[in-house]
Amino acid sequence: MDAPQQTLTPMPDDFHWKPRCHLDTLPTGLFLHGEIVASMHQRIDGAWLARLHADDGLDTPLVMRRSTSFDAGRKGCELWALRHERALRRKVAIKLKWIQDNVVLRGRGRPLDLQDAASSH
Incomplete structure (x- = not known):
């Protein structure tokens, strides 16, 4: 169930x-470049x-x-993410840049392409 699910x-x-x-057995997190931007949580009474x-x-x-x-909440998260896409992309790009500069070992693997992460579609 780790495979990405369509929106x-x-x-x-x-x-x-x-x-x-x-x-989790359901796709409960909405991710952008591997970073969570919205999520679904089930209450103890079964509500979402x-x-x-x-x-x-x-x-x-x-x-x-x-x-x-569950699906109504997912759709609401998606609409919210679309409205705030530019800000979310900036936030994720900053976080990925920080990870690259402070966590990723230099010289191993290829650098992250932050232009793609920061650009709006």
């Missing part, structure tokens, strides 16, 4: 759904919440919305 809404190829972690990952950091507010169903 419900026509979106750029860089966006796809897949499980957030190895314990959509979480929008607009900003990072401990001091940023948690943005969550109730969903009438």
